[in-house]
Structures are given as structure tokens and as C-alpha cells.
Amino acid sequence: MATFLDALGQIASLEVLLLICVGTVVGIIFGAIPGLNTPIAVALLLPFSYKLGTVPAMALLLGVYMGGISGGLVSAILLRIPGTAAAIATTFDGYPMCKKGLGAEAMAIGTYGSFIGGTFSAIVLAFLASPLTKIAIQFGPWDYFGLMMFALSLVSALIGSSVLKGYISMFIGLFISCIGLSSLDGLTKRFTLGMYQLEGGVSMVILIIGIYAVPEILSAAGKLREDMATAQYEKKHFYIPSKEHRGRRYWRVMLQSSIIGTFIGIMPGLGSSTGAMLSYTAAQKTSKHKEEFGTGCPEGVYASEVANNAVTGGALIPMLSLGIPGDSVTAIIMAALILQGISVGPLLFTQHPDLVYVIVIIVFLANLAMFIIQSFGIPLFAKIVQVPRFYLLPLIVMCCAMGCISVNNRLFDFYLIIVLGILGYALENNKYPLPPLLLGYILGSDTELYLRRSLMYYGSFGDCLKMVSAGTFLLIAAVVITVAALVMRNKKLMSKLRGKKAAA
Amino acid sequence: MGEIIFLGFFILLCALGFGESFTWTIVENDTSGGAAFWPRIIMAALVICCVLRIIMILRDQEALRAKFVFLDLFYSHRGFFLLAFVLYAVGIQVLGFLIATILFLNIACNVMRYFAKGDLGKPKFIAVRTVGLCAGAFAVYYFFNDILRIMVPTGIFGI
Numbered sequence: 281m282a283t284f285l286d287a288l289g290q291i292a293s294l295e296v297l298l299l300i301c302v303g304t305v306v307g308i309i310f311g312a313i314p315g316l317n318t319p320i321a322v323a324l325l326l327p328f329s330y331k332l333g334t335v336p337a338m339a340l341l342l343g344v345y346m347g348g349i350s351g352g353l354v355s356a357i358l359l360r361i362p363g364t365a366a367a368i369a370t371t372f373d374g375y376p377m378c379k380k381g382l383g384a385e386a387m388a389i390g391t392y393g394s395f396i397g398g399t400f401s402a403i404v405l406a407f408l409a410s411p412l413t414k415i416a417i418q419f420g421p422w423d424y425f426g427l428m429m430f431a432l433s434l435v436s437a438l439i440g441s442s443v444l445k446g447y448i449s450m451f452i453g454l455f456i457s458c459i460g461l462s463s464l465d466g467l468t469k470r471f472t473l474g475m476y477q478l479e480g481g482v483s484m485v486i487l488i489i490g491i492y493a494v495p496e497i498l499s500a501a502g503k504l505r506e507d508m509a510t511a512q513y514e515k516k517h518f519y520i521p522s523k524e525h526r527g528r529r530y531w532r533v534m535l536q537s538s539i540i541g542t543f544i545g546i547m548p549g550l551g552s553s554t555g556a557m558l559s560y561t562a563a564q565k566t567s568k569h570k571e572e573f574g575t576g577c578p579e580g581v582y583a584s585e586v587a588n589n590a591v592t593g594g595a596l597i598p599m600l601s602l603g604i605p606g607d608s609v610t611a612i613i614m615a616a617l618i619l620q621g622i623s624v625g626p627l628l629f630t631q632h633p634d635l636v637y638v639i640v641i642i643v644f645l646a647n648l649a650m651f652i653i654q655s656f657g658i659p660l661f662a663k664i665v666q667v668p669r670f671y672l673l674p675l676i677v678m679c680c681a682m683g684c685i686s687v688n689n690r691l692f693d694f695y696l697i698i699v700l701g702i703l704g705y706a707l708e709n710n711k712y713p714l715p716p717l718l719l720g721y722i723l724g725s726d727t728e729l730y731l732r733r734s735l736m737y738y739g740s741f742g743d744c745l746k747m748v749s750a751g752t753f754l755l756i757a758a759v760v761i762t763v764a765a766l767v768m769r770n771k772k773l774m775s776k777l778r779g780k781k782a783a784a
Numbered sequence: 785m786g787e788i789i790f791l792g793f794f795i796l797l798c799a800l801g802f803g804e805s806f807t808w809t810i811v812e813n814d815t816s817g818g819a820a821f822w823p824r825i826i827m828a829a830l831v832i833c834c835v836l837r838i839i840m841i842l843r844d845q846e847a848l849r850a851k852f853v854f855l856d857l858f859y860s861h862r863g864f865f866l867l868a869f870v871l872y873a874v875g876i877q878v879l880g881f882l883i884a885t886i887l888f889l890n891i892a893c894n895v896m897r898y899f900a901k902g903d904l905g906k907p908k909f910i911a912v913r914t915v916g917l918c919a920g921a922f923a924v925y926y927f928f929n930d931i932l933r934i935m936v937p938t939g940i941f942g943i
Binding site: 497681705 | 787790794801804805808809814815816817820822823826827830833834836840852853854857860861862864865866868869872873877881885888889893897899900924928934935
């Protein structure tokens with residue numbers, strides 16, 4: 281208790297509170313602009329944090345982290361362009377809500393959900409950091425491979441109208457992830473077509489802009505004479521979801537998504553986009569209103585936004601207790617702590633117990649700041665969709681150009697988004713779901729890495745399968761889900777089965 | 785039919801990739817299958833899925849007749865915007881980010897307004913719009929180039 285009060289005392293200063301707010305605003309801006317993202321913002325602020333003390337530095341960087349993950353929902357809902365990879369699943373129901381004129385309400389739901397998810401993960405971080413890390417550390421490469429295959433098959437089989445189309449999309453994503461130097465040995469240049477620019481692979485920012493933003497821009501360019509959706513909002517300063525959209529119906533999805541998000545956050549390398557997509561798929565599967573998903577369902581927005589913010593606290597758990605960063609942002613935050621002369625890992629809990637509490641309190645306060653700032657900003661954001669398309673589209677292209685150039689300081693990526701945009705346009709307009717493609721890309725290199733490591737450790741694929749472990753069960757579950765989805769969606773087969781039952 | 789060609793493109797791509805994977809170096813003592821192991825699994829699985837989808841299309845007359853949405857990307861307003869997009873990319877390389885952005889914003893906004901409303905608006909409004917778009921381009925250039933220190937292409941004029 282004394283340590284907690286000591287931590288509280290360190291935070292109770294105007295400087296720290298102000299830095300949390302500044303960090304949150306910067307994070308929201310970087311999260312909302314397609315092409316810019318949280319790792320860029322945190323990396324840019326890292327040199328400034330060095331000049332601050334440990335607590336103010338953490339206030340600034342964690343503020344950016346919380347704000348950035350949540351800020352992605354703005355462009356995801358209003359323009360169907362996810363500002364960050366974490367907001368991809370938010371587009372599924374957020375944008376349809378915006379099309380119905382409920383853009384402001386969708387943003388309020390997303391912001392509220394983000395706050396709930398972030399707060400839940402802060403509580404977990406405070407009480408369960410140590411025991412949860414012990415569970416996570418038990419996971420070997422085969423278990424990670426199983427978990428990733430499970431996530432891939434779940435999303436591919438359940439999102440979209442056709443299982444086969446979902447799988448084709450996923451394999452295209454996995455194929456794109458193979459481009460560049462091979463992941464384990466780093467010696468072989470794969471599918472680079474002799475271009476040195478492809479040796480580092482296709483950047484995630486480039487893929488998101490190319491696959492999501494460009495097809496949407498090109499589609500919208502063909503509908504210049506159609507009226508755009510307007511985000512209706514009441515004239516009030518502080519925007520929270522209506523009573524109807526924060527009632528009991530949504531508690532279950534919020535709790536479920538918080539747990540999924542925190543768990544995914546603890547697993548190093550999986551990240552908030554995987555957490556949000558898994559949570560969305562789980563929410564769709566377990567909802568009483570499955571048919572409403574994808575048509576502008578608040579449950580879908582909650583599932584995505586609660587989970588992606590719950591990942592943030594979860595990702596800090598292995599960083600603080602083991603010194604293993606859960607994602608790229610926590611890796612930079614870890615670097616900031618090292619620059620301050622603090623070594624993270626098991627010793628942190630004994631040497632600087634107050635710092636652990638400081639981080640927990642800052643995570644909570646940053647989530648609160650994000651909720652307040654974003655709720656005030658909703659009427660302002662909602663005006664974006666009122667800008668006529670003939671101005672908005674060229675301006676978005678300019679932002680995309682800048683975003684692409686900023687990733688690697690080269691124009692090649694801008695050409696790449698045009699190619700990816702044409703591919704995305706063809707896929708999307710012919711009902712090939714895009715989320716499996718992105719998840720395939722995101723998890724692709726890690727899936728390969730863990731599979732090859734498993735083969736090195738255990739000998740062969742058959743030997744791996746013989747092991748009684750979480751990986752084997754998850755892999756079997758992945759196969760079962762795929763077969764079940766194929767059977768359930770095959771109308772002819774289902775009608776035959778029903779006919780046989782009736783005859784019996 | 786369009787979808788079959790589209791899927792055929794991926795099958796061809798995988799066939800070429802599969803062939804290329806045999807030229808990749810295999811590290812001695814690598815018991816994990818080598819760099820080609822995982823891509824080959826992916827390509828084989830993608831080909832199987834594409835072939836299954838083609839069989840499904842061929843067996844379903846409705847799917848066979850269904851229009852594959854792709855070529856409309858190159859016509860009308862979309863075609864213009866795609867062309868402007870490509871020319872903008874080339875323009876950034878040749879003229880530099882700032883000049884190319886000013887040109888792109890002004891041309892694209894005016895032409896697309898004409899497509900949408902049938903006119904360009906009053907001369908005063910055109911002037912205000914032009915100034916506004918130029919200011920927007922400058923603001924973005926300043927934010928990225930001078931504040932975030934991101935090197936943008938400068939082109940032949942060195943701007």
C-alpha cells in the first residue's frame with residue numbers, strides 16, 4: 281500500500297498530468313492519419329523523453345501509446361481507412377454505421393469501448409502481471425504456431441460469405457509476407473524480382489494503405505454524384521454512447537473482448553490487430569444477433585475497440601516482468617526505460633516496485649485522458665465526412681503519399697500502394713474478404729518462424745503433432761473450424777444431411 | 785469468366801514462384817526445411833484453393849455468368865482518378881513533392897468538382913480554392929519536412 285501511495289505521489293504533479301494529455305493528443309492524431317502510426321509517434325518522441333525524468337517520460341510515451349491505438353478508429357469509422365492496423369476490424373461495423381448516419385455514435389461507442397478495454401487491461405496489469413507471465417512463458421514455438429494457425433483459420437473461415445474466398449485471401453496475405461529476406465536464416469531473397477526495395481519485405485503501413493485505403497478511394501471516385509453519408513450528432517460538447525448502446529446487451533461482448541485482448545497482448549508478437557480481429561470473430565460467433573454483424577452493429581465496434589485497447593496493458597505485462605516486449609511500441613518504451621538507466625525484467629519488481637505502480641496508474645490515466653479528449657473531439661471529427669468527395673479524395677491521396685514516403689524515405693512504396701490498391705479493388709469488389717489477407721500478412725512471418733523452429737526442436741511435423749500440447753490442440757481446432765465452416769456453408773450438403781435426417 | 789482469369793493469374797504466379805524457390809540457397813545443417821519450405825506450402829495451398837474455386841465456378845452457371853468487377857477501374861471518373869494517382873507518383877519523382885502535390889490537388893479537385901457538379905464554380909471561389917489547396921500542400925510539406933524531419937523527394941528543381 282505504501283508503494284502504491286508513493287507511486288501516486290510521483291504522478292500527482294501538473295507536469296506529469298499535462299504530459300499524459302499531450303501524449304494522448306499526439307497519439308490520437310498519429311493514429312487517425314492513415315500512414316502515420318503509434319510506433320512512429322513513440323519513436324519520434326523518444327529523444328524528448330530522454331531529457332525528461334523516468335515518470336514524465338513514461339507519462340508522455342504511454343499517453344501516445346493509448347491515444348494512438350484508439351485514434352485509428354476515427355478514419356476507420358468515417359472513411360473506412362484504418363488509421364492503424366489495430367482499427368481494421370473497426371471498419372467492419374463502424375463504417376456501415378457511418379453510412380447509416382451514425383458515424384458520431386460509432387465513434388462514441390469506439391471511444392467508450394477503448395476506455396473499458398484499456399482500463400480492464402490496466403487492472404489486470406496491476407494484479408495479475410506475474411502469474412499471467414508465467415503461463416505465457418510456458419508457450420513454446422509449436423504452441424505459438426498452433427495459436428497463429430487457429431487465429432488464421434478462425435478469421436478466414438468465419439469472416440465473409442465464402443470460406444474458400446476467405447482462404448484464398450489469407451493465402452495471398454501469407455504469400456505477400458514471404459516477400460523479402462527469409463525470416464529464420466535471413467540469407468535468401470524471396471520473390472524480390474531483383475528489386476532491392478523489396479528485400480525488407482512489404483511494410484505493414486504500405487499494405488494497409490494499399491489494400492484498404494486505395495480501393496476505397498477509387499470506389500468513391502466513381503460515386504462523385506452520390507450523396508455522402510452524414511454523421512449526425514447532437515450539439516453537445518462531450519459525446520458518450522446513447523443509453524441504448526451501452527446497456528446490458530453489450531456487457532458480455534465488452535468483458536469477452538477485454539479478456540481476449542489482454543491475453544493476446546501478453547503473447548509477444550501477436551499485436552492489437554490480431555486481438556481485435558479474433559475478438560470480432562469471437563463476438564460474431566457468440567452473439568445472439570449474428571446476422572447484424574457487418575451491417576453496422578454496435579457490438580462489432582465494441583468487440584474491436586475494446587480488444588485493441590485491452591492489448592496495450594497486456595503487452596506491457598511481459599515487458600515489465602520478463603523484459604520481452606509484446607509489440608513494437610512496447611519495445612520502444614522499453615528502450616526509453618533503458619535510456620533512463622532502468623533495466624526491465626524480473627528484477628524490476630524488486631528494485632523499482634514503485635515504477636510498476638506508476639506505469640499501471642499512468643496506463644489508467646492515459647485511458648481516461650483518451651476517453652475525455654476523444655469524446656470532446658467527436659463533433660469535430662464528424663465534420664470530416666461533410667467535406668465534399670472531390671476535395672476529400674485528393675487530400676487523402678496526399679496524406680497517403682506522405683505516409684508512404686515517411687515509412688522508408690522512398691517513393692517506391694507509393695508505386696507499390698497503387699499496385700496493391702488495384703489488387704485490393706479486385707478482391708473487395710468480388711467479395712473476397714480483406715481481413716484474412718491482412719491477418720495472413722501480419723502473422724505470416726511469425727508463423728513461418730515458429731513452424732521452422734518447431735521442426736528444428738522436435739525433428740519433424742509428425743513428431744510435433746504427437747506432442748500433447750496447446751499447439752496440437754489449437755491446430756486440430758483450426759482444422760475442425762475449417763471443415764465445420766465448409767460443411768455448414770455448403771447449402772447442398774446441408775440440405776442432403778437434413779433430408780437424410782427427415783427420412784430417418 | 786473474369787474471376788477464372790483472375791484466379792488463373794494467381795496459379796501462374798505460384799507456378800513461377802514454385803520454380804524460383806528451387807534456386808534458393810539451402811543452409812547446411814538447417815533442419816527446418818530451408819527458406820523455400822514455408823513459401824512452397826503457401827503456394828501449394830493457394831493453388832489448391834484457386835483450383836477448387838474455379839471448379840465451383842464452372843459447375844455453377846450463375847457464378848460463371850456473374851460479372852467480375854475490375855475493368856471499370858480504368859474507365860470514367862475512376863479511370864481519371866487512377867491516372868491522376870499514377871501521374872502524381874511520377875510527378876513527385878520528377879518535380880518533387882511540393883510542386884507535384886500543388887499540381888495534383890488543384891487539377892484533381894477542379895476536374896472532380898466538374899465531374900460532380902458540372903461546373904468549376906465562380907472565379908472568386910476558384911481563386912480561394914486554389915490558394916487554400918496550395919496552403920494545404922505547404923502545411924503538409926512543412927509539417928513532415930521541417931517538423932518531423934522526413935526527407936521528401938525534391939525532384940529536378942531541388943524543392
